[in-house]
Amino acid sequence: MQDKFSKIGFVLAMAGSAVGLGNAWKFPTMVGNNGGSAFIVLYLVLTFGIAFVAFLAELSIGKLGETDPVHSFEKLAPKYKKQWSMAGFFMIGGVLIASFYLLVIGWILKYIFLSFSSLPSTTDEAGAAFGNLITNDFVSSAMCFSIVFFIVFYVVSKGIKSGIEKLNVWMMPSLFILLLIMLAYSLTMGDGFFKAAEFLFVPDFSKITPDIVLQALGLAFFSLSMGVCTVPTYAASLPDGANLVKSTLSIIFINILVGIMMGLIVFTFVFAYSGDTTQGGPGLIFVSLATLFAKLGVVGNVLAVAFFTSLLFAGITSAVSMIEPFTFYLINKLKISRKRALVYIAIFVYSLGIICILSFYEPTSFKLLGKPFFDILDYLTSNLIMPVGAITFSIFVGFVLKKEGIYILFSGFMNKTMFEIWYFLLRFVIPVAVLAIMIYQILK
Numbered sequence: 533m534q535d536k537f538s539k540i541g542f543v544l545a546m547a548g549s550a551v552g553l554g555n556a557w558k559f560p561t562m563v564g565n566n567g568g569s570a571f572i573v574l575y576l577v578l579t580f581g582i583a584f585v586a587f588l589a590e591l592s593i594g595k596l597g598e599t600d601p602v603h604s605f606e607k608l609a610p611k612y613k614k615q616w617s618m619a620g621f622f623m624i625g626g627v628l629i630a631s632f633y634l635l636v637i638g639w640i641l642k643y644i645f646l647s648f649s650s651l652p653s654t655t656d657e658a659g660a661a662f663g664n665l666i667t668n669d670f671v672s673s674a675m676c677f678s679i680v681f682f683i684v685f686y687v688v689s690k691g692i693k694s695g696i697e698k699l700n701v702w703m704m705p706s707l708f709i710l711l712l713i714m715l716a717y718s719l720t721m722g723d724g725f726f727k728a729a730e731f732l733f734v735p736d737f738s739k740i741t742p743d744i745v746l747q748a749l750g751l752a753f754f755s756l757s758m759g760v761c762t763v764p765t766y767a768a769s770l771p772d773g774a775n776l777v778k779s780t781l782s783i784i785f786i787n788i789l790v791g792i793m794m795g796l797i798v799f800t801f802v803f804a805y806s807g808d809t810t811q812g813g814p815g816l817i818f819v820s821l822a823t824l825f826a827k828l829g830v831v832g833n834v835l836a837v838a839f840f841t842s843l844l845f846a847g848i849t850s851a852v853s854m855i856e857p858f859t860f861y862l863i864n865k866l867k868i869s870r871k872r873a874l875v876y877i878a879i880f881v882y883s884l885g886i887i888c889i890l891s892f893y894e895p896t897s898f899k900l901l902g903k904p905f906f907d908i909l910d911y912l913t914s915n916l917i918m919p920v921g922a923i924t925f926s927i928f929v930g931f932v933l934k935k936e937g938i939y940i941l942f943s944g945f946m947n948k949t950m951f952e953i954w955y956f957l958l959r960f961v962i963p964v965a966v967l968a969i970m971i972y973q974i975l976k
């Protein structure tokens with residue numbers, strides 16, 4: 533019998549998976565640049581109308597299957613076992629994401645070390661320092677990547693209860709406390725804080741275009757860790773009697789709350805020092821923010837350590853959830869120990885991770901189809917594997933599973949009308965909406 537989460541452990545672990553690097557740079561930048569609260573309203577509509585619906589479908593696959601993704605599909609579709617078991621292989625997407633995601637967490641670790649000593653004090657210097665880390669400093673990149681890699685694999689080697697649950701039970705509250713401390717400090721920055729709040733919350737509906745709608749939907753899927761079997765895998769270890777709907781709402785609430793807190797913190801600093809709000813992604817975190825912290829002297833060092841540590845925690849709790857699905861599958865399929873399964877996955881992830889480092893490293897700059905390997909993995913997973921996975925899982929629950937069986941699963945948590953609405957959205961709205969994002973992303 534596999535080990536199970538406690539009820540709160542499940543919510544924290546799933547929220548830990550959802551809250552990740554996506555919340556730190558994708559969410560704030562997209563909100564800021566795409567119409568402030570108009571984007572937040574749109575994001576909420578898409579999260580509840582689409583992502584929430586598909587998330588419940590993913591949960592039900594795990595809860596009804598109660599084993600790893602491949603075997604869950606086999607068990608739930610006895611007539612077309614072989615064909616449907618293939619759907620479980622979307623879990624490989626998680627392992628692929630982990631390969632480049634761990635590298636970014638490695639950069640964060642490097643910045644925690646830097647925050648103890650000296651951060652670059654001008655944007656030019658900071659840009660050069662970050663550029664140097666990824667293009668010239670193979671040793672630092674590889675070392676930080678290796679440390680993070682060992683932490684993540686060590687946690688997964690301890691299993692669901694004493695590894696993943698324990699990690700999340702202390703990292704998620706710590707992450708929250710760190711964010712609260714930084715938010716309190718941001719409040720003392722008066723003008724900067726108000727400008728940040730205005731930037732994030734004043735709605736500008738004219739900025740909402742079809743392009744933005746699709747991007748927001750992509751963000752909702754990425755942010756809720758969908759389409760790569762993380763949700764069914766964690767749900768297979770759900771304790772009996774857990775309220776699926778309430779748990780999902782809590783996870784979504786925590787995910788949005790952390791995104792907004794991150795946004796307020798990051799942009800307060802950016803506005804207080806008239807930084808560049810159009811910078812997104814790594815530029816925002818490793819260049820703009822790093823410089824701003826440097827301006828604050830010792831307080832800046834403390835805040836920088838707190839900020840990068842909170843990102844480290846957010847990243848690690850997401851990374852473990854990318855690896856667990858495939859680990860669980862190998863244990864069941866090959867009847868091997870958890871440690872041995874992890875050795876196989878580790879070799880794969882480590883090799884891909886090193887290739888990603890080499891793809892930025894100037895002397896090698898390993899490119900595939902003219903793009904760094906890192907970008908290819910990122911593109912392939914976010915734009916192809918995750919959305920196709922999400923549609924496949926929704927179609928499976930909507931058209932292959934028996935309606936009565938799913939109704940029994942949810943009947944304690946929603947009434948008949950709500951169930952019917954959910955079921956309709958799942959069967960007809962989700963596949964069309966997700967297909968639209970994908971086609972758009974590919975044609976763009």
Ligand code: PHE
Pocket residue numbers: 549550551552553554555626629754755756757758760762850851853854
């Ligand atoms: N949700 C995570 C984030 O926002 C990323 C993730 C994707 C985690 C897929 C697990 C699986 O960073």
